[in-house]
Amino acid sequence: MSTIERVEVLITSPGRNFVTLRVTTSDGVTGLGDATLNGRELAVASYLENHVVPLLIGRDPARIEDMWQYLFRGVYWRRGPVTMTAISAVDTALWDIKGKVAGLPVYQLLGGRSREGVMAYGHASGSDVEEMLDDVARHLELGYKAVRAQVAVPGIAGTYGVKKGGAYEPANSALPEEQAWSTEAYLGFAPGYLAATRERFGFDFHLLHDVHHRLTPIEAGRFGKDVEESRLFWMEDPTPADSQDAFRLIRKHTTTPIAVGEVLSSIYDVQHLITEQLIDYVRCTVVHAGGITHLRRIFDLAALYQVRSGSHGASDLSPVTQAAAVHLDTAIPNFGVQEYMGYPEQVAEVFHGGATLTDGFLNVSDEPGLGVTYDDEAAARFEYSPKYLPVARRLDGSIHDW
Ligand code: KDG
Ligand code: MG
Numbered sequence: 001m002s003t004i005e006r007v008e009v010l011i012t013s014p015g016r017n018f019v020t021l022r023v024t025t026s027d028g029v030t031g032l033g034d035a036t037l038n039g040r041e042l043a044v045a046s047y048l049e050n051h052v053v054p055l056l057i058g059r060d061p062a063r064i065e066d067m068w069q070y071l072f073r074g075v076y077w078r079r080g081p082v083t084m085t086a087i088s089a090v091d092t093a094l095w096d097i098k099g100k101v102a103g104l105p106v107y108q109l110l111g112g113r114s115r116e117g118v119m120a121y122g123h124a125s126g127s128d129v130e131e132m133l134d135d136v137a138r139h140l141e142l143g144y145k146a147v148r149a150q151v152a153v154p155g156i157a158g159t160y161g162v163k164k165g166g167a168y169e170p171a172n173s174a175l176p177e178e179q180a181w182s183t184e185a186y187l188g189f190a191p192g193y194l195a196a197t198r199e200r201f202g203f204d205f206h207l208l209h210d211v212h213h214r215l216t217p218i219e220a221g222r223f224g225k226d227v228e229e230s231r232l233f234w235m236e237d238p239t240p241a242d243s244q245d246a247f248r249l250i251r252k253h254t255t256t257p258i259a260v261g262e263v264l265s266s267i268y269d270v271q272h273l274i275t276e277q278l279i280d281y282v283r284c285t286v287v288h289a290g291g292i293t294h295l296r297r298i299f300d301l302a303a304l305y306q307v308r309s310g311s312h313g314a315s316d317l318s319p320v321t322q323a324a325a326v327h328l329d330t331a332i333p334n335f336g337v338q339e340y341m342g343y344p345e346q347v348a349e350v351f352h353g354g355a356t357l358t359d360g361f362l363n364v365s366d367e368p369g370l371g372v373t374y375d376d377e378a379a380a381r382f383e384y385s386p387k388y389l390p391v392a393r394r395l396d397g398s399i400h401d402w
Helices: 043-057 064-072 081-102 131-142 182-200 217-226 246-252 267-275 291-304 319-331 378-379
Strands: 002-014 018-025 030-034 116-127 146-151 178-180 205-210 232-234 258-260 352-354 355-356 359-361 371-375 390-393
Touching: 002 043, 002 378, 018 043, 018 081, 018 205, 018 232, 030 319, 030 371, 043 081, 043 352, 064 081, 081 291, 081 319, 116 131, 116 205, 131 146, 131 182, 146 182, 182 205, 182 217, 182 378, 217 232, 217 246, 232 246, 246 258, 267 291, 319 352, 319 359, 319 371
Parallel strands: 116 146, 146 205, 178 390, 205 232, 232 258
Antiparallel strands: 002 018, 018 030, 116 359, 352 371, 355 359
């Protein structure tokens, strides 16, 4: 029997920080798993190094489900982003190994192809409406069928979702930057630019918007109602999902579809959102929600309630997660859309292969496993340096939801 012989926690920073787990079997097969938790990278690295790696050595890499149960149920302390990210890394690496051993791409192991390509949404943003509209035009020219639109709220310096220069990167400083927030200003401004986007480009593409947990349920109800004529594909994270019940109130007021899940890490965190049909898209990801094994379980539950997938795919999720997500998206029946932000240029020096975008659709190759390799020499050139997400403060100085 092949066993797990070596497990390495690899940290690199090609334009941004990534933690990767590499598992090597006694037969010399390697598998990769992403273990990046933005702004808390070293907590997951230490959890893996100190509390997971020693348990893996000598185990059977083929027993993916048993390993998942061992690391989740067997550990007593359950759930939470650090634990679930660590479990994800192991799970993803074992799927990669299983594919390589079988000589099949992971999507084949998951049941095979359900679609020819995975619709991606890109990020258009601007410091004002004109700049955002130009960015939407650029995305449509590139072939995107779905575009997310965010504009800096006038007078609110650090509005979420607006890129400065190249790619959008919210984890941008050695200590958390403090950014101002005004719900009143946002509610008065955002519906207008979404309407302007439809006025300029029509309805022949999907328009998305991320509220980033900034509203109360009743404010979210009002926002959803105000943007109904813009027919959004979704409004994302309208309110924090700490209370799943809160979404009942939003649902009473608007037919704008709702997407939730990027900060949630287990099926229990989305159970009522799904079974009460309080959301339309579940946005949990491979890296933060327990790997391919657990995310598949979440998506299968969602399928029973006509809730579709919309996996988080920001640039703080490594190309290993993106590839794993696209394998899963390719196979599941209830795929909705896949976020695709792209990466800083240097990322391709460290991670080779992975998902590719053509005419707005993502695809993975038929290489066995996930189809991503890690270049140690390149990785060594990019040293880790701590980077934090910002903190939001209301105009009176009090902390707001980020
Ligand atoms: O690490 C935080 C980012 O991944 C997040 O801010 C991006 O909201 C986000 C999104 O929808 O991609
Ligand atoms: Mg988001």
